[in-house]
Amino acid sequence: MTDASSRSAPSRGRNILKTLEIDTRLLGMVGAFVIVCIVFNVMTDGRFLTPRNIFNLTIQTVSVAIMATGMVFVIVTRHIDLSVGSLLATCSAMMAMTQTSLLPAMGLDFGNPLIAPVAILVGVATGALIGGFQGWLVGYLSIPAFIVTLGGLLVWRNVAWYLTNGQTIGPLDETFQLLGGIGGTLGTTGSWVVGALGVIAACVAVWSARRARIRHEFPVKPVWAEAVLMVVSAVLILGFVATLNAYEVPARVLERQFEAAGRTMPEGYSQGYGVPYSVLLLVLVAVTMTVVARKTRLGRYIFATGGNPDAAELSGINTRLLTVKVFAIMGVLCGLAGLVASARLSFHSNDIGTLDELRVIAAAVIGGTALAGGVGTIYGAILGALIMQSLQSGMAMVGVDAPFQNIVVGAVLVLAVLVDILYRKKTGAT
């Protein structure tokens, strides 16, 4: 066996990356994202990288990004889910019908604080049930996921249609709408508090991982490397919060708010939006899914099954039940995505989530999830969703014709996978 150290000394830059243990493919994706942003910023004379546009980009990404985290699990276990857009529509329709006709019929009037939580619960439960059912068809009846969810693509889209008679259902409950994006934000102070908590959590996570390794006497990174990691994550988190805080609520909106409260707006008063609740929801989903992937048996089994289904089964893992769980998780996330999407529009429409399955799969694949299974990250999928959304809205801002927009997005997907294949060949990485 040859030792790594006996080979020719690698370049200094690579050394630093190695010490920091940063994934080079993550860096590549971040690089691609930065290039996309800069190019559009130049082409739009600086309109792309304004707090306003970044805020909009963020809230437009949330729905697809939430589903993309679940798609990572589905693809890692060597399945696919083509029904997510339709499932989102069914969940959204269930939530809309619950709050506009079901609950009012039961005596809960509009504006009742119970309406939003009950509706959300119904939506999420719908997603879990349908997802679990599709997972059962795949896992226990051994119908290929491609077929089950291709059928689901048609079925659930039209179940949503049937539930609402094809009508647009709205306006939705006001509390419910808070999760749509611009309609519900934390405000500047709240955002800073959340940002600070995030920084603390990141630092604690880095430090406790180090402590665990020291306790077992494993080699650890130098302290400066850990410090750099902490500083970088702090800068990213607080920078993001600062950007969202910098997007100010238009003066006339504020004036209207003061009028409604029966007061006059003080001279020179201004207020930033801060972090939207929907983004907070995405962060929550991302953290939970990452913890599930890395720190729970469920996650371990998902990745083991993707790497070698036979081995997983021989190790006593119930791979059939696992399939049900993975699709149920996907369903729950479709429910949450439906919540964000319909709340953002402030109504449920018949075509909500159309073609989202393609965006979600593309986000996961661009984010480094291998269709062969066993490999994928949650943060990659979210970054993938962000890249897709940036391309789309960037092109819209530049004034690219609609057909060309889709042509570019499609080509980028194929190109991203090609680059990924070349990267894996070169590094021999999994």
Place this chain on the structure above:
Amino acid sequence: MADRSGPPLVEMRDISISFGGIRAVDHVSVDLYPGEVVGLLGHNGAGKSTLIKCLSGAYRQDSGDILVNGEKVEIANPRDARDHNIETIYQTLALADNLDAASNLFLGRELTTTLGFVDDAAMEAETRRIMGRLNPNFRKFSAPVKALSGGQRQSVAIARAVYFQAKILIMDEPTAALGPQETQMVAELIQELKKDGLGIFLIDHDVHQVKSLCDRAAVMKNGELVGIVDVDDVSTDDLLAMIIAGKKPEHPAA
């Protein structure tokens, strides 16, 4: 020599299993005592692996009983087998290539923290400990097992069986993909495990290896048991005759 005074560690009695009308295993009985290595010999398709998969829980026999320590047990899946301290090292090794050594070693039996999360640091520590015993040259603890050599992968698979205190170990051609040095390592390990009182079923093609490693050899042909012999009583030619012609030696060689 194995102690055969008590009940056998495991006894497979009159096992039969068919696949689509083909009798893969036809009324076969074998047993295994503590501290004993029983070799299973036969051509490809003779039914050795199928027989043993009934014991490891991968298949379910159509008829026949499995007894562990003299008591009848039901083995419906790999988890049941593990519960009876039956561990299997498959020919394919059954490793998840995308995970590291520790994750594979503990797959299905992860160590968890008090909060129920998998405890990677503790598992890596245990892996380092057992690898220090089995294969002291093993260093790649954080690499996915895909990046390991054949011998290193084999040692991960063996470590998995040994770590969980197997009483009955099934090895399906453990040295098929290994070089001479690594084969020697496996041979030494088998001797060591024997001393600890484990019973080992060794499926192998190599008659010489069976002669040197095993106490007894069970030979199968076309799903049927040709016979079980003490390896010291027969020559390699006798064993070959059993495998090829299905002929049991009438007068055991002196």
